[in-house]
Amino acid sequence: xxxxLLLLVPxxxxxxxxxIRANATGLPFxxxxxxxxxxPWSGPPLRTAYGLSIVVSKALHxxxxxxxxxxxxxxxxxxxxxxxxxxxxxxxxxxxxxxLAEFGFHAVQIMELVPATGLxxxxxxxxxxxxxxxxxxxxxERYERLLELSSAAVVKSEIMRKTVLGLAHRRTSPLPVLVxxxxxxxxxxxxxxxxxxxxxxxxxxxxxxxxxxxxxxxAFALAARDLPELQLVMVGEGPLxxxxxxRAIQLGIAERVRFAGLRTPAEVAELMRHSRGFLQxxxxxxxxxxxxxxxxxxxAQLSGLPVVxxxxxGIPDVVIDGETGILVPEGDWKAMGNAISRLAxxxxxxxxxxxxxxxxxxxxxxxxxxxxxxxxxxSQCAERSGQKE
Numbered sequence: 082x083x084x085x086l087l088l089l090v091p092x093x094x095x096x097x098x099x100x101i102r103a104n105a106t107g108l109p110f111x112x113x114x115x116x117x118x119x120x121p122w123s124g125p126p127l128r129t130a131y132g133l134s135i136v137v138s139k140a141l142h143x144x145x146x147x148x149x150x151x152x153x154x155x156x157x158x159x160x161x162x163x164x165x166x167x168x169x170x171x172x173x174x175x176x177x178x179x180x181l182a183e184f185g186f187h188a189v190q191i192m193e194l195v196p197a198t199g200l201x202x203x204x205x206x207x208x209x210x211x212x213x214x215x216x217x218x219x220x221x222e223r224y225e226r227l228l229e230l231s232s233a234a235v236v237k238s239e240i241m242r243k244t245v246l247g248l249a250h251r252r253t254s255p256l257p258v259l260v261x262x263x264x265x266x267x268x269x270x271x272x273x274x275x276x277x278x279x280x281x282x283x284x285x286x287x288x289x290x291x292x293x294x295x296x297x298x299x300a301f302a303l304a305a306r307d308l309p310e311l312q313l314v315m316v317g318e319g320p321l322x323x324x325x326x327x328r329a330i331q332l333g334i335a336e337r338v339r340f341a342g343l344r345t346p347a348e349v350a351e352l353m354r355h356s357r358g359f360l361q362x363x364x365x366x367x368x369x370x371x372x373x374x375x376x377x378x379x380x381a382q383l384s385g386l387p388v389v390x391x392x393x394x395g396i397p398d399v400v401i402d403g404e405t406g407i408l409v410p411e412g413d414w415k416a417m418g419n420a421i422s423r424l425a426x427x428x429x430x431x432x433x434x435x436x437x438x439x440x441x442x443x444x445x446x447x448x449x450x451x452x453x454x455x456x457x458x459x460s461q462c463a464e465r466s467g468q469k470e
Contacts, residue, residue, distance in 0.1 A: 084463060086110035087177035087200075089168065091187050092118045096343050097287055097317070100207075100263035100376055101183055107452045110459070113175050115168070117187060127170060134164040138190045146219055157223060165193035172198045179203065179232075179463040181455075185210035189223040192230050201232035201462040208373035208394070209291075211241045215368060224248045232462040233257040235455060237373025238395025259458050262374035262399060264451040265383040267443060269346050272354045273385035276432035280425040281312040283356040283386075285349055285377040288319030291370045293362030293391070295321065295328050296414045300362065302332040303418030308425050313338045314356075316349060349377075353384040357431055358424045361390040364411035374399055382406070382442040387434035389420045399446060405438035 086108060090101050093116055105114050120132030141160035145153040168191045172180070180202045182188035188204040195202050204227060210216050217224070228234065228249040234256060236242045242258050249256040282301065286292040294315065305311045315325070315338065322340065329335045344352070353359070359381035363372045374395030381388050382399065388406035390396050391413075402408040407423070409416035424431045 083109060083111040084179070084460070085175060085177040086112045086459060087172060087175055087180045088112050088114045089180065089182040089187065089191060090114060090116055091184060092116055094119065099346060103263070103266070103448050104181075104183070104205075104452070104455070107448060108459070109452070109456050113177065115171060117164075117190070127167065127174070131164060131167040131171065134167050135190060138164050142219075154222070161190055161193055161223070164190045165197065169194045169197040172200060179459050179466070181205060181459060183207070185224060185227065186216050186220065188231075189220055189227050192223075192227045195230040199466070201466040202230060203233045203235060203459060203462055204228070204231050205235045206241055206245060206373070207237060208241075209370045211236065211244050211373075212371035212394075213366075213369050217244075217369070221248070225251050228252065228256055231256065232466065233259065233458055235259045235261055235458065237262055238398055240371075240394055241373060257458070257462075259454060261451050261454045262379060262395060262446055263376050264446045264448040265376060265379040265442065266346070266448050267383055269350050270353065270380045270383040271350075271385070271439075273356065273435060274354070274432075275357050275386055275424075275435045276428040278355055278357045278428075279312070280308060280310055280357050281314065281355065282358050282360050282421060282424075283314050283316070283352055283381070284360045285316040285344075285380075286361065286375070287317050288321040288325055289370075290321070290366035290368075291363060291372060292317075292319075293364050294325050296362040296364070296412065296417070297360050298325060298328050298332060298334070298338065299414040300360070300417035300421060301338070302334050303415060304421035304425060305334055305337060308422065311337065311421075311425055313360075314341050314352060315339070316341045316344050316352065318343055346380075349380065350384060353381060353386055356386060357428070358421070358435075359386045359388045360417070360421070361388065361396070362414070362417055363391050363393040363396060365393070372396065379442055379446045382435075382438035383447065385435040385439040387424055387431045388438065389417055389424070391417075399442075400438070401441070405434055405441055407434075
């Protein structure tokens with residue numbers, strides 16, 4: 082019988098967070114999932130109470146920055162104590178051997194389960210939770226306590242690993258940190274033929290600052306000046322979507338850009354099979370928010386598409402400039418436009434990059450690789466915890 086894992090997540094419903102759902106179903110454990118933001122009003126009373134405690138915890142953490150320091154610390158401690166107490170009771174019922182918490186900002190709300198239960202806690206940092214000022218500044222002391230209690234951490238890039246280790250200075254022993262991109266699913270993402278595809282480029286991601294959708298539009302507009310057949314499909318939604326529509330009109334490319342809204346992974350994979358290349362102009366947002374290692378980039382490479390992206394966060398760990406894609410500096414939309422033009426004009430070059438990217442992704446960056454690495458870490462932490470007992 083598989084060992085039991087308690088997986089603590091904010092939600093399983095966020096459209097862009099396919100990686101959370103993949104962990105819930107793909108790890109080789111008897112996985113019990115507890116969602117903080119999906120309150121089961123008709124479910125077990127303890128789960129309902131836990132969901133409500135997270136609501137209270139979030140409210141207290143938002144209130145804390147406006148309070149005097151001593152009072153703010155007390156408020157944050159209570160905001161952690163309440164959900165930690167309830168999730169500790171869930172642990173006594175479910176009897177897991179290890180606990181995995183998705184996102185650092187979520188893990189701080191339940192971290193006191195460690196001294197209460199003695200269970201090993203592994204924290205999975207994803208991106209904004211280890212880069213945005215609203216977390217690194219306001220939760221700094223809470224993060225330090227979290228990493229003091231945790232048995233290990235999982236991150237998406239080398240840059241993120243350094244950030245997390247810098248917050249783990251209160252530990253008496255080194256913090257094990259696994260760098261493991263979430264990967265893409267080879268059963269879904271395959272079959273692109275960029276050499277045969279029309280000069281249609283694809284972008285997939287939330288319309289938020291760190292995804293750079295407005296810069297992607299500027300780059301496309303530059304390339305489109307000399308290539309009347311060039312087309313762009315942008316998949317996703319978000320706060321910058323209306324501005325992106327307006328920018329496309331201003332740039333004179335509205336008839337050549339299709340805003341496709343939200344799409345399922347299968348629909349995204351089908352779009353990739355009919356595209357020449359994939360675009361991702363990630364950059365550090367004004368609030369410090371950064372990518373981890375964008376899943377859409379790995380999905381594109383696994384499909385066999387060349388990727389035009391930026392030297393940002395974990396992207397260079399996945400995309401090799403000049404070999405599996407083309408990387409440009411953050412904010413340099415002209416360089417991205419030139420890269421689009423090159424791929425549009427040279428289908429054979431696009432195919433070479435796409436084939437190399439697919440081979441590299443198949444050998445390093447599938448969901449299977451990630452699940453194997455994560456499962457090994459979880460088992461090691463559970464084993465070490467059992468030996469201590």
